Amino acid sequence: MTAIAVDWTRCDGHGLCARLLPEKIGLDEWGYPLVLDPEIEPHLVGAARRAAAACPALALRVR
């Protein structure tokens, strides 16, 4: 199973990931990503990888 995780030492709270993967990522009241569910179903793996690639801080990891 593919899963996502945020490296908090890197994340700058750009919120881009929440826009690219709204099914799995929301934002908290300070603009940082709230991972609603780390497990990524097959049909969302592409979107998850795109979100990780778009993260300017290289903080979103897909495993």
Added chain:
Amino acid sequence: MTVTDPVATAPSHPFGAPRLLAGVAAHRALTWAEHRAVHGVPALRPRAWLLESLRAVNLLGRGGAAFPVAVKLEAMPLGGPMTVLVNGSEGEPASCKDRALMTVAPHLVIDGALVVTHALGATGATIAVHDHRAHAALAAALAERPDAAAVTLALTRAGFAGGEIRAVVNGLTTGLARPGGRRDLPHDRGLDGRPTFASNVETFAQIAVLARLGAAGYAETGTRDEPGTSLVTLVGDVVQAGVLEVANGTPLDALLPGRPGAPVLVGGFHGTWVRSTAGLTIDRAALRASGAPLGAGVIARPHPGTCVLAEVAAVSQWLAEESAGQCGPCFFGLPALAEDVRAFAAGQGSEAQLLRRASQVRGRGACAHPDGAVQFMTSALVALADDIEVHRAHGTCGRPPSSILAIPRRTS
């Protein structure tokens, strides 16, 4: 209690005979000769022996996380260059037990470092310490003995998140005492990038005792699930303020005589406020299961007639400022939470808001600081519910603020 008077040694031993503090009578270090008269020379054992014994006595790490030491040892590679880190940074501000141990029994800590270094075939051990008095005691002890050339001493900077082992590793390796990402674990990338067996100073002292006594002897005191003794720091209205060595299984009520139902903080600045200690004992698994983990061994009870809520607000403020600022949810969330706590002390505040914010901070940082801080604040909300009501009704409880937890002065 102050660090200049760290060890409270009772003439009789109502909580079991001391082991780590055996032979300690004055507030000074045992000399090497005195130490050998009590403990002999370090019992160097093969890796398999040590692993088996650690498992048999279920030794849990004494830095706060209570991780099984056997599992940590087993995770080390079977050969190749590796090193040992003895963490004496004592990150928990309310705890004095590590400093006390290093100051009065430095040779036992060194023995433990030698036992682990030998068992692993490691290149050497580094003892990281930030307290100057403990550093001096260890330096003198190392100078006194010819068998500890493999042990070096490093003076680290004080700091709360800095006390975490991964932060100490980063501090010693890169000069930046803060935790890296979650995936840098010392057993595969530690000091200078080498596999590192890292644990707290008390863990090493316990290992030295275990190596000498063997599992059966070690298990003659304590409980079946957690044999042995523990160092605890007792603060405030307690049986005896200071550092105490107690047999595992000692009831908390014995350490906190009278006043059942008074608020008690278990675990320190990252700890849990509880309202009843009935049935609780010094037993890490049981305390964790009860929702109040022992952490670094701090047990604190405010004095009667003081405002505990005011102290909780002050500590929360400090916890918020202590965020290393690396991780957004911690850096923004903890100050917001501390403000929520302050509002309760001022007779206002919203429980729902505090709990919602707590859920947004918990588990969302590179180190254990935000989780510990959230635990401190949310448990206070529950344990001090009646005080909160009084404050809400009158704006204050009219009592002077409790101040048993010495808030460290910021160094940076």
